[in-house]
Amino acid sequence: MSRPRSQAEYLARLVPPSVAGLNRRSLLAGAAGTGALLGTGLLAGCGGSDSGSGSDSKTVSLGSNQSDPKPKDVIAKVMDGFKTSSGVQVNINTVDHNTFQENINNYLQGKPDDVFMWFAGYRMRFFAAKGLAGDVSDVWGKLSGYSDAFKKASTGDDGKQYFVPASYYPWAVFYRKSVWQQHGYQVPKTLDDLNTLGAQMKKDGLNPIAFADKDGWPAMGTFDILNLRINGYQFHIDLMAGKEAWTSDKVKKVFDTWAGLLPLHQPDALGRTWQEAAQSLQQKKSGMYLLGLFVAQQFNNDEQDDLDFFTFPEIDSTIGAKALDAPIDGYMMARKPKSEANAKKLLEYVGSKDAANITVKNDPSTLVANNGADTSGYTALQKKAAELVGSATEIAQFLDRDTRPDFASTVIIPALQQFIKNPKDIGGLLTSVENQKKSIFTS
Template sequence: MTRPRTEAEHLASLVPASVRATRLPRRSVLRGSVLAAGALGGLTACGGDDAGSGGEGGGSATTLGSNGSDEVPKKMIAALAADAKTKAGVDVAINTIEHEKFQEGINNYLQGSPDDVWTWFSGYRMRFFASRGLAGDISDVWQDLTGYTDAFKQAGTGDDGKQYLVPSTYGPWAVFYRKSLWQERGYTPPADWESFKALLARMQTDGLVPMAFADKDGWPAMGTFDQLNLRINGYQFHVDLMAGEEAWNSAEVKSVFEAWREIMPFHQEAANGREWQEAATALVNKEAGMMLLGSFIGEQFPEADQGDLDFFNFPEIDPAIGADAVEAPLDGYMMSARPRDEEAAKKFLGYLGSADAGTLMVQTNPTVITANGDTDTSGYTELQARCAEYVGSAKSIAQFMDRDTRPDFASTVMIPSLQTFINNPADIDGLVNSIEEQKKSIFTS
């Protein structure tokens, strides 16, 4: 029997594979808590804290709930809002919410009084809120969009076949480093697991923190698990594990944690008390040799140092598995189920899906790749060009643990489990048995 096509296999002309979705069973409602306890019930639309005060001059007006709270994405969002007024005739009031608070409070935010348009992610996280009636149908917006492959349209499509998200940008996860530091020390990118471990040991001997590392917010460590699982067990096992179709206490998963435990001594200590921006600072200051993170790490580098940032693919561990699967999460924009001005909101979304918007995105944020194929990429930095080539040459692309699996499982089970492992990597059996027990409860609900 032929297995169903994954969203990864849909990414057609741009990339060979991405946004795994179709192997996930459809669920209209998840019972119980969706996001971690303590999510901000007070997240509401307030608008107007950034560029574009709505309603000026009697034109169309809308509000944007943005998780782009760091300096670079905040600058990009402000530029888009200003350009939307000129190009689409829409005044946009931006409601910027701290990134982690936005993610953890999204469920209450959407059930309260959300902004008309809001930043979000493709994959299961998009389909979940669409299936609950918390996102608006923007299929008519898609009728006028150009420059997107069918794969990207699929990435914005819910379980009911309607479109709910306009894809904007994406960026790969890889191992990032400073070229100048590596040239000074004579380091070269490792091709396999043994040479990677040898490099870690050499960096430690040289007085560096081999791997900058942080997990205070809970999600960064998911990237380490994903990379190891993709290299040890392969893409299909990984997506099946995320879908709840494989056992977390299996020998395959144990081998992932065993490999992680082997290299844990080379990671920056006290990771659970550190945010990723703080860890990235160690890389910027040449105190750390490398860091596994998304290309957004470039946001922490001063403009003068942007050209010094480079990366390599997480190394091969099993030659039979190879290293041709990567992660490249896709971001985008969605509409409230009940926007205050639906016409203005859709005009804004139409602008956000345009080539003009794509061009502005990559110009104002040099760490992302645009999803719109009509975008002018002639101004790509060396890093952006490298990222685009890297993603384009991948055989399979995952979205990231907290996008490829159920949000309640990612938040309430995997975040505390991985933080427990970071604090005490000795008891792998106890860890995976606990995860599997909780998984069964959640995935059968």
């Protein structure tokens, strides 16, 4: 559920410096032949011929990006559970999150592990469309406990499934209950309500909306929710896929609406990290904060019960407020696993309620994707977050997961930061974005 701590780390995770200047064709076609994308080589050959995961073996290999101590320990316990239930040993190849993403293209074209951790949405569909991931539709035939929205997020362009969800974290507007009770604030139901509430918070000496974009990615969440509320889910997804024009009146309306809300946002956002903005909420200096559930990391244990949230309010009554960002993390299978049978056994297990129960028991801060899991250990906040996602009509994966990595990093980040710095020339800004989009998406 963690996000990168700096813009440099974010960019490294999103698209490696060694390939940032390459187009999609050269990225995928050139790497295998030339070895130009080998980089550090830390992922190369992870699932090599000596891995011992042959078709008749009792082993299977897993490429894991869960390198922080807590999630690493949880993954180990889940894999122990799989061994107990199946008799198959999982050889876990743990690589730090940054390096894993830097080398993912070369990794998948070399000798990847039988199963590897990745993300739902565009990033999953991209590798599936290029034939770099295995079809796991038959695994989905054995799974239960997933909503249609989760299945949709696991489905490639060809209608087949290539991903098994494990965990997620919804984006919403967070606030401290004690602050709102003190001032008598009510949850806004419409954009007008939000503006009225923000004006009152200003009078009460608060920053209405905590805000930070030093790291580059947080403002994407604001764009996403405004576009979902104003133009709907399908337009948002099509825009991310390069099928809609950024110069359209629909996109201009998003930025016009955002410009109207900027006075309610914490000033000087480009010099502030998301952690610092979260701390202003924690310190009762800000009234609200639009962010992922991981905002709770910045609150002390005895403050967790004081944290609450609401989904961003309705802007257009014909569209409503049911769509949201809820990035999903999970597992995929290599295109040619050394042990396909064991790989699919593992995927069926990690998608089961048994695996989800192990995760909940050992890491109660995680929201598991399988709704059949025993979530009695969830906090009130986690239960509410799970209900929110369960009631969502559509789930977006977050801008940098729903579009091409190079477009997100080289075009959208500077564009949004330019807008935050100077929101007056929206037309010129969007013309620039559209021109760059055409270049990138046609390469």
